Amino acid sequence: MVVGLAIDKGKKKGEIILTNQFVNTIEGTKEEPGVSNYYNIKTTGGAMMETVKNVSNLTDNSPYYTHLKVIVIGEEVAATTNLMEITNWFLRHHELRRTIQIIIAKGKAEKILTSKLEKRTIPAVELWGMTQNIRETKKMPRFVTLGEMGIKMTDEMSFLVQSVVPLQQGLKMAGAAVISGKERKLIGWLTDEEMNWANFLVNQRKGKEGGVIKVLDEKTKKPIVYNNQNIKRKIVVSRKNGDLSFLVKVYTEGYLLEDWSLTENSFENNYIRTVEKQLTAELKKQTTSVLNKMQKKLKADVFGFRTQLRIDDYPTWKKLKTNWDTEFSKIPIEVQAEVKILEFGGKGNKLPKR
Amino acid sequence: MSKQSQLSEQSFTGNLLSNRDMIMNRIGHNSDVVVRDFYSDAMGTQVMIIYIHCLVDKGTINNQVIRALQQGQAHTPHQSAAADQGTNPKERLQQIIQLGRMNAVRTLAECIDEILSGQTALFTEGMEEAILLGTCSWKTRSIEEPVTESVVRGPREGFVEDLETNVSLLRRRIRNPDFSMINYHIGRQTRRNLVIVYLSNITNPLLVKEVQRRIELIDIDDAPESGFIEQLIEDNPWSPFPQIQNTERIDKVIASLLEGRVAILLDGTPFVLLAPVTFPMLLQAPEDYYDRWFVGSLIRMLRYLLVIAGLFLPSLYIALVSYHQGLIPSKLAISITSSREGVPFPTIIEALLMEITIEVLREAGIRLPKPIGQAVGIVGGLVIGQSAVQAGIVSPIMVIIVSFTAISSFAIPSYSVAIAIRILRFTMMVAASVLGLYGMVLALLLICSHVVKLKSFGVNYMGAFVHSKSSDWKDTFLRLPIFMMKRRPHFLRAKNQKRQS
Numbered sequence: 001m002v003v004g005l006a007i008d009k010g011k012k013k014g015e016i017i018l019t020n021q022f023v024n025t026i027e028g029t030k031e032e033p034g035v036s037n038y039y040n041i042k043t044t045g046g047a048m049m050e051t052v053k054n055v056s057n058l059t060d061n062s063p064y065y066t067h068l069k070v071i072v073i074g075e076e077v078a079a080t081t082n083l084m085e086i087t088n089w090f091l092r093h094h095e096l097r098r099t100i101q102i103i104i105a106k107g108k109a110e111k112i113l114t115s116k117l118e119k120r121t122i123p124a125v126e127l128w129g130m131t132q133n134i135r136e137t138k139k140m141p142r143f144v145t146l147g148e149m150g151i152k153m154t155d156e157m158s159f160l161v162q163s164v165v166p167l168q169q170g171l172k173m174a175g176a177a178v179i180s181g182k183e184r185k186l187i188g189w190l191t192d193e194e195m196n197w198a199n200f201l202v203n204q205r206k207g208k209e210g211g212v213i214k215v216l217d218e219k220t221k222k223p224i225v226y227n228n229q230n231i232k233r234k235i236v237v238s239r240k241n242g243d244l245s246f247l248v249k250v251y252t253e254g255y256l257l258e259d260w261s262l263t264e265n266s267f268e269n270n271y272i273r274t275v276e277k278q279l280t281a282e283l284k285k286q287t288t289s290v291l292n293k294m295q296k297k298l299k300a301d302v303f304g305f306r307t308q309l310r311i312d313d314y315p316t317w318k319k320l321k322t323n324w325d326t327e328f329s330k331i332p333i334e335v336q337a338e339v340k341i342l343e344f345g346g347k348g349n350k351l352p353k354r
Numbered sequence: 355m356s357k358q359s360q361l362s363e364q365s366f367t368g369n370l371l372s373n374r375d376m377i378m379n380r381i382g383h384n385s386d387v388v389v390r391d392f393y394s395d396a397m398g399t400q401v402m403i404i405y406i407h408c409l410v411d412k413g414t415i416n417n418q419v420i421r422a423l424q425q426g427q428a429h430t431p432h433q434s435a436a437a438d439q440g441t442n443p444k445e446r447l448q449q450i451i452q453l454g455r456m457n458a459v460r461t462l463a464e465c466i467d468e469i470l471s472g473q474t475a476l477f478t479e480g481m482e483e484a485i486l487l488g489t490c491s492w493k494t495r496s497i498e499e500p501v502t503e504s505v506v507r508g509p510r511e512g513f514v515e516d517l518e519t520n521v522s523l524l525r526r527r528i529r530n531p532d533f534s535m536i537n538y539h540i541g542r543q544t545r546r547n548l549v550i551v552y553l554s555n556i557t558n559p560l561l562v563k564e565v566q567r568r569i570e571l572i573d574i575d576d577a578p579e580s581g582f583i584e585q586l587i588e589d590n591p592w593s594p595f596p597q598i599q600n601t602e603r604i605d606k607v608i609a610s611l612l613e614g615r616v617a618i619l620l621d622g623t624p625f626v627l628l629a630p631v632t633f634p635m636l637l638q639a640p641e642d643y644y645d646r647w648f649v650g651s652l653i654r655m656l657r658y659l660l661v662i663a664g665l666f667l668p669s670l671y672i673a674l675v676s677y678h679q680g681l682i683p684s685k686l687a688i689s690i691t692s693s694r695e696g697v698p699f700p701t702i703i704e705a706l707l708m709e710i711t712i713e714v715l716r717e718a719g720i721r722l723p724k725p726i727g728q729a730v731g732i733v734g735g736l737v738i739g740q741s742a743v744q745a746g747i748v749s750p751i752m753v754i755i756v757s758f759t760a761i762s763s764f765a766i767p768s769y770s771v772a773i774a775i776r777i778l779r780f781t782m783m784v785a786a787s788v789l790g791l792y793g794m795v796l797a798l799l800l801i802c803s804h805v806v807k808l809k810s811f812g813v814n815y816m817g818a819f820v821h822s823k824s825s826d827w828k829d830t831f832l833r834l835p836i837f838m839m840k841r842r843p844h845f846l847r848a849k850n851q852k853r854q855s
Contacts, residue, residue: 001691003684025692066680067687095680125684 001025002063003038004124006109007086008074010044016077016086017044018051019110020063021124038122040113048089065095069128071102071146072164074109078186083179084153091150098147101131104177104186106165115166123171130173131162138199138211138228139192141176156181158300158325160198163189178298182325188298190290197286198294200250200337201303203233213252213339215278222260226279226339229254235308244316246305246333250287253340266348276339284337291333301328364462368480370402376462377404381469394423396450397443399479403487409472411491418452419474419487443481451476455488467545494519500602500624502769507644512602517547517621523604524551528611532556538569540583540620541576547621548583551607556614558847564811565616565629580620580627587629589809594777596636596770597810599628605640614848630811632845634818634830637661639767642833650833658831660762664775667759668709669786669794671752672701677790693749702787704748708756709780711738716760817845 004021020041041058045051056062077086090096105112113123131143141160144152152159160176175192179185190198196211213226229252236247256266256275265271294300306324310317320327366373374389381387386406394401401423405415444458459465465484469475472490497519500512513520525533532555538548550569552562568587577583580600588597601607602624607617610628618627637657642650674682675690682690697704715734719727739757742748759779766772778801785797808815818830823844828834840855842848 001679001687003688023688023691025688025695064679067684069684097680 001061001067002065003067003069003122004072004113004127005068005070006072006074006105006113007077008109009076009080014046015044016046016048016051017042017110018048018055019113020052020055021113021122022059022061022063023122037120038124040110042110048086052089065093066097068096068100070124070131071100072105072109072112072127073102074105075107075186077109078104078177078179080185083149083184087146087149087153090146096146098145098150100146101128101143102146102149102161103127103131104161104163104179106163106174106189111166112164112171115171116169117171118169127164127171130164130171133173134206135210138196139175140173140195141199141202142204142206152179152181153184156324157306158182158302160190160195160202160302178294178300178302180300180325182323187300190293194290194293197283197290198303200231200252200283200287201233201248201291203235203304213279213282215275215282217259217261217264218278220261220263222262223258224256224261224264224275224278225258226275226341227255227257228252229342235303235305237309237312239313239316244309244313244331246308246331247336248287248291248303248333249336249338250283251338251340252283253342256341256344259344262350264349266344272341272344276341279339279341280337283339284335287337288335291335295329295331295333299325299329301325305331305333365460366462366465366477366482366484368482370400370477370479373477373484374402374404377466377469377475380462380466381406390420392420392424394478395425396423397446397478399443401479402477403474404469404477405474405489406469406472409470409492410474410489414453414489414491415474419476419489422450422452443478444483444485447476447478447485451487453487453489456485458483458485460484470545492516497523503601503603503606503767505639505641505644508640509603509605511604513604513607513619513624513626515622515624517549517619520619520624520626521549521551524607524611524617527604527608528553536562536566540569540572540574542573544576546577548577549619551611551617551619553611553614556612556842556848556850557616558614558849561614561616561630561811561846565618569618577620579623580618580625583618583620584627589811593804593808594774595633595805595808595815596768596774597629597631597808597815599631599636599768600625600770601628602626603640609640609643612853613842614846630813630846631815632810632813632818633771633805633816636768636771637766638829638833643836647833647835651831654833655831657765657767660765661771661775664759664763664766664772665779665782666794667755667762668705668779669782671755672705672783673786673790673794676701676787690749690751693751696746697749698747700787701752702783704752705756705783706780708742708748708752709759709783711742712756712760713776813845818843 001023002020003023006019006021008017008019009015010017020043022039022041024035024037024039026035041055043051043054043058045054052063071090073083073086090100112127115123117123117126119126134140134142140162144159144161149159158181159179161179163174163177165172165174173192175195176190176198177186178188178190180187199211208231209229211228213228215224216222217224232251234249236249238245238247256272259266294302301324305328306317306321364376366376370391378389384406386408387404388407389402389404391400391402393399403415403419448456459468460483465475465486468486472492474487474489476485476487494516495514497511497514499510503512511523513523521535530553532553534552534554536550538550539545540548548569550562550565569583572583572586574582574586584598584600585591590597599610607626607628611617616629618629637654642654675694679687699707715731718734719731722730739753743750743753763772763775766775782794782797785793789796805816818826825841826844828839829843840853841851842853844851
């Protein structure tokens with residue numbers, strides 16, 4: 001039973017190194033400590049199918065993929081090989097589900113599956129659990145499944161993939177890898193800090209809640225933390241004198257859940273409004289900067305502007321679609337942010353009333 | 355056969371001695387036959403009584419028969435006057451003997467039949483008839499709670515082996531002139547009593563006629579239990595499903611009679627047959643109706659679930675583990691495979707092994723003497739289960755599945771349905787091991803096609819699930835409040851549909 005796959009580049013040209021992470025089921029019957037609950041088998045080959053078949057030469061358990069959870073693609077492979085070619089076998093074979101999660105590793109993918117975890121769980125299963133945490137944190141993009149990836153690559157749509165780095169002990173979800181829709185290759189990274197803001201720009205069905213915005217109080221310079229509960233994002237396409245431009249309206253509502261400043265008085269509406277204003281300014285600043293990076297540096301539309309344009313202005317879209325990502329980088333975009341504090345929890349001020 | 359007909363033609367003469375010879379020729383070789391010849395003062399003639407002493411109540415014979423005949427004159431002086439007037443001796447006997455049940459027979463065959471069932475034959479000089487006196491008495495078991503059909507709430511009385519007691523139990527609760535009985539003697543050698551009971555103002559007469567027809571066709575040496583009758587009159591003897599219900603509970607029989615069904619009572623067994631029956635009926639327990647309807651409905655739905663579990667659970671496990679591992683959630687799949695690691699058998703062998711062990715325990719539990727039975731059950735169940743897992747012969751999950759299935763089959767109120775499910779479970783398991791889920795579907799289709807055409811006394815066995823009459827649904831999966839169930843089950847075609855207003 002294979003729960004995780006890691007794909008790396010071999011030494012020879014075009015060679016693939018595949019690491020299969022098997023569940024060690026014998027562990028269940030043995031009670032001795034120290035028996036690992038997984039084992040990895042590494043094979044090489046020129047194509048995926050061939051590489052997979054080589055596994056049978058190394059173990060009596062032929063790989064069984066219906067319970068495969070994650071495919072980790074190494075940085076090197078993702079940056080140099082067309083991902084559509086590499087995932088072809090995965091999408092074709094009936095044993096592999098379309099719901100398998102794709103993750104791009106910084107550095108070697110194999111290291112992810114061999115990393116030591118304090119919990120002593122199977123790294124692939126642990127990793128799979130981490131990919132689901134979008135509701136808790138905004139510092140990673142929503143997971144991408146094999147099926148979604150197939151659709152997006154066919155559609156030449158750029159997208160974000162969760163990325164992971166191995167730590168001394170354990171793993172860390174570290175922002176996102178940006179995959180270009182045109183080249184179907186890894187073209188850059190977003191740090192987890194950048195991802196925190198990028199998530200406000202992505203229209204997603206799930207994972208609208210979670211994530212925090214932190215600002216410093218103007219007077220006391222103490223942190224104030226806002227916990228997002230819901231994001232509403234809207235893109236408005238406008239054409240003035242034939243010039244295409246976008247307006248992104250980001251609206252978020254949530255709770256004011258931490259405030260270190262002593263002078264705080266959340267019972268006062270005025271105070272809440274000032275904090276809201278501060279948060280709005282921060283949100284606008286940061287999202288604009290992420291947007292700029294995507295537009296100018298990476299030149300990839302991962303936020304779904306293309307979809308809105310297709311809906312609102314199909315003739316223009318038709319003209320631009322062949323080279324959308326480059327066209328996208330030239331279009332001016334304005335961000336309009338709004339933060340709404342719904343409530344402030346169980347404590348509103350710290351000092352007694354005078 | 356010729357001897358039989360000869361006997362039935364033989365009739366009594368007025369001569370006491372020849373009558374005596376006729377009877378003693380047939381039953382005289384038995385040591386328990388008592389013949390008493392004496393002069394009756396009351397009658398003024400020689401009389402003779404014949405009975406079998408282990409079947410009669412000696413007190414009755416001594417006090418009501420012999421004493422009355424001998425001392426009749428002293429006690430009832432006006433009787434002698436009547437005797438002198440030369441009235442019919444039969445009428446005189448009626449007045450002398452203080453017994454409720456007396457009737458006269460002319461032929462030897464009838465007479466012997468009654469003597470053998472505990473009556474006393476009385477002959478008087480010059481009378482060409484035998485007077486049969488109802489002196490039957492024998493030991494019967496006391497009325498107890500049925501062991502196989504106990505309830506938390508509800509009457510605790512069950513039928514006993516004695517037919518008369520059983521009929522009396524029914525009579526006492528249905529005070530209705532329409533309560534009808536048809537008597538039969540079953541058994542060429544034993545001539546057991548059998549009674550068909552129904553309510554003539556409710557039950558469809560065609561149904562009664564059909565039951566009568568089938569009973570009349572029985573020609574067998576003996577029917578020691580109502581199971582014989584059931585097997586001889588059921589519609590399809592090749593079906594695993596019971597087509598006639600059996601019960602020890604009085605309230606169940608009464609409820610069925612009031613639905614318009616027919617009960618068949620046989621002497622010598624507490625099990626009463628109820629016909630016709632449909633599958634949902636077999637899953638109804640009396641408590642469904644005694645408890646409030648929420649409870650009844652929920653428990654009934656649970657029972658349907660358990661029937662499904664009892665039929666499919668082991669086979670589903672086999673199919674999933676040996677063919678469709680991908681359908682199991684990953685974490686469960688991991689724990690199943692690790693628990694199966696080291697088990698040397700394929701799942702089907704493992705499952706059969708455990709199922710057979712359970713069946714053995716169950717069978718042995720019935721045969722074992724009661725005090726040991728429980729101990730063996732615990733030892734067998736726990737020790738075998740535990741050690742089989744530790745020895746690595748079966749996986750713990752298999753033990754869980756097999757034991758859950760076994761327990762769920764006990765939750766089915768009808769033991770015969772539970773057995774049918776048990777048999778079919780093995781079919782499903784084999785099908786699952788050969789073709790996986792596909793095989794299970796095929797086997798299920800086979801079972802469905804059989805069950806759909808199955809009938810019990812003209813009533814579709816599974817009809818309640820497909821009948822156009824929606825009122826029948828009120829008492830199928832759910833048990834709706836009593837005030838909503840105004841009509842009898844439609845499919846029984848009762849004469850009188852309304853049950854309450």
